[in-house]
Amino acid sequence: MRMTGKSTMEERSKNITIHNSNHNRDEFSQWLLQNGFASSTIRNYTSAIRCAETFAKEHNLESQMLITDDYDLCTKAVAALFRNKEFVALNKRQHNRLSAAISKLLEYYEINYDFKTGTPVSKSTMIALPKTRVNTVLFEKVLAEKFVRGFRIGSPLDMKKFRRYYKAINNETPKISDADIEAMLLACGIRYDKKIFAPAAMLPAEMRNKLFSFIRASLNEGKQAVYYEALFRSFSEIFLDYYIYDASMLKAYIAFYNDGEFHLESQYICKDTLTQVNPLQEVKNYLIITGVPVECSEICKTLSHIPQNKVMQILGMSGEFVNNGKSHYFHVNVVHLSEEEIENIANLIRESISDKLFLSGNELIEIIHARYPFIIENNLPISAMGMRGVLKYHLKERFSFKGNIISSLDHVISMTDVFGNYAKSRQGFTVAELTTLASEMNSIIYFEAVYDNSLRISREQFVTKNMAQFRIEETDRAIDRFCNSDYLAIGKVNGFGSFPDAGFPWNIYLLEHYVYAYSKRYRLFHSGFNRNCCVGAIVKIESDIQTFDDLLSTVLAENDVTLKRDQALAFLVEQGYLARRKYSNIEKILIQANTYRNRKGTK
Numbered sequence: 001m002r003m004t005g006k007s008t009m010e011e012r013s014k015n016i017t018i019h020n021s022n023h024n025r026d027e028f029s030q031w032l033l034q035n036g037f038a039s040s041t042i043r044n045y046t047s048a049i050r051c052a053e054t055f056a057k058e059h060n061l062e063s064q065m066l067i068t069d070d071y072d073l074c075t076k077a078v079a080a081l082f083r084n085k086e087f088v089a090l091n092k093r094q095h096n097r098l099s100a101a102i103s104k105l106l107e108y109y110e111i112n113y114d115f116k117t118g119t120p121v122s123k124s125t126m127i128a129l130p131k132t133r134v135n136t137v138l139f140e141k142v143l144a145e146k147f148v149r150g151f152r153i154g155s156p157l158d159m160k161k162f163r164r165y166y167k168a169i170n171n172e173t174p175k176i177s178d179a180d181i182e183a184m185l186l187a188c189g190i191r192y193d194k195k196i197f198a199p200a201a202m203l204p205a206e207m208r209n210k211l212f213s214f215i216r217a218s219l220n221e222g223k224q225a226v227y228y229e230a231l232f233r234s235f236s237e238i239f240l241d242y243y244i245y246d247a248s249m250l251k252a253y254i255a256f257y258n259d260g261e262f263h264l265e266s267q268y269i270c271k272d273t274l275t276q277v278n279p280l281q282e283v284k285n286y287l288i289i290t291g292v293p294v295e296c297s298e299i300c301k302t303l304s305h306i307p308q309n310k311v312m313q314i315l316g317m318s319g320e321f322v323n324n325g326k327s328h329y330f331h332v333n334v335v336h337l338s339e340e341e342i343e344n345i346a347n348l349i350r351e352s353i354s355d356k357l358f359l360s361g362n363e364l365i366e367i368i369h370a371r372y373p374f375i376i377e378n379n380l381p382i383s384a385m386g387m388r389g390v391l392k393y394h395l396k397e398r399f400s401f402k403g404n405i406i407s408s409l410d411h412v413i414s415m416t417d418v419f420g421n422y423a424k425s426r427q428g429f430t431v432a433e434l435t436t437l438a439s440e441m442n443s444i445i446y447f448e449a450v451y452d453n454s455l456r457i458s459r460e461q462f463v464t465k466n467m468a469q470f471r472i473e474e475t476d477r478a479i480d481r482f483c484n485s486d487y488l489a490i491g492k493v494n495g496f497g498s499f500p501d502a503g504f505p506w507n508i509y510l511l512e513h514y515v516y517a518y519s520k521r522y523r524l525f526h527s528g529f530n531r532n533c534c535v536g537a538i539v540k541i542e543s544d545i546q547t548f549d550d551l552l553s554t555v556l557a558e559n560d561v562t563l564k565r566d567q568a569l570a571f572l573v574e575q576g577y578l579a580r581r582k583y584s585n586i587e588k589i590l591i592q593a594n595t596y597r598n599r600k601g602t603k
Helices: 005-034 039-058 071-083 085-093 097-112 136-146 156-170 178-188 205-220 228-234 247-257 279-290 296-302 308-317 339-355 361-371 373-377 384-395 415-424 431-440 447-452 472-480 508-517 548-557 565-574 586-599
Strands: 190-192 195-197 268-270 321-325 328-331 358-360 399-402 405-408 428-430 454-456 461-464 487-489 522-525 537-540
Touching: 005 039, 005 097, 039 071, 039 085, 039 097, 071 085, 071 097, 071 178, 085 097, 097 178, 097 247, 136 156, 136 178, 156 178, 178 195, 190 247, 205 228, 205 247, 205 268, 228 247, 228 268, 228 308, 279 296, 279 308, 279 321, 279 328, 296 308, 296 328, 308 321, 321 384, 339 358, 339 361, 339 384, 339 399, 339 405, 358 361, 361 373, 361 384, 361 405, 384 399, 399 415, 405 415, 415 431, 415 447, 428 431, 447 454, 447 508, 454 508, 487 548, 508 522, 537 548, 548 565, 548 586, 565 586
Parallel strands: none
Antiparallel strands: 190 195, 321 328, 358 405, 399 405, 428 461, 454 461, 487 537, 522 537
């Protein structure tokens, strides 16, 4: 079929456009190469640009070319893409890969052309641009200087502020719509938690270099992956002085600056897509090679690229990792037991629990030591607690192992049951008697089971629960006189003259038990019951504080205390919220406290 004159002209125009686009794409790639980017990174950027252009065409956006002779078409395409919710979602799923490539493309144009006058300053076929075009560098400057805590997407107030700041800083008014301003900010910034952040303001270049060097060194040392949570914990004290608030925000930051050197997954960073990441196997290999019980802190230090909570989860959730006591763990394969030895021990357990309902772990070890001393002698680094854990791993299908209690599968008994039944079956008992029971069972005191089945009336004395005579409404009103905010450290209640009669003299221990089990308007938040003191807080049920971590973060945020580990812990102990200067979630709490302060506009 013969082509018409009109069709010929359209086809020729289309071919010229494609030719010029490919020419400009080659120049962009050459510019990246000249600026030190690796070939893999260049391929990643150009691939991302093509992906964005394909998206624009498939969704019939008003402007569809990013690499083009006309910069106006490019900026219109960028604005159209970032106004499109599907594209923004796609960019987020790809860890900001698309926006990073587009930002680099805009940087390439701005370096090669004087966009204020629209005059080309290097070889190119790009036409002179109108003076009204948008300079993303000016946008990023305003974002970095005036919105260090982020520009709120969809906020009319932030948009008014932005226009005012833009004019003050750049001596001109942005002659584009609010939607286009937001789109350009999305192109040059990092989107996180319904805000846009200026990357340069989130962390100084020196700190960024340290961060990326740390990742690079970790992966070059042979680590399979670096987890965002672990990385955030490692740099948490540095981040306190800047604007990276949690691991998810750190991930978005790394994705923005990652030039293709690393492969980014949802939870971790690795070298490439072929890397097989298995943290459980890493923990297992380390402990088997070590061959002896290792302290948790040392395991976490050696495997620092894995989040500490992930390591602890692995150690706690899998029976092949055994707690040897005092936070030391080993792998079950470190202890060598033959099938015959395991069967002999199973018979010892069966004989013992046939006479009574349960057997304690330390009783079992004593019996093994008497009957088969060589088993104990061949495994001297393994404690009684550790050996019980090994036997639990091998015999869990035959017997119930609950804490230090071994019983039949038909009649399961736990250490909670032992302490609960002890408290329930007595009219009265003392803390000293509980201590003796715990020693005999080679256990801690399960205070919560005791509190649930008795009433603590003083530091030393418990009585049967049915002796409680609380007048709840009156007692809650008495607490109201002390608690003027959402919470109050329990130790701050320093007088009980206004409290109604409860059948026993009021004291801090009776108050603690009352708030824990009887109050209608208050809850007890603490790290656990204590043998010798009462710590924690009385918290109003109607407050927004839902966990003990929430409480500690709020306390630190609302008081004049330096948000550093040692100072924060000292303050919490001094104020009566903790019993000692140690708390596993302190880093997370410090970050949350800092976030609370930032929301209020204070530092």
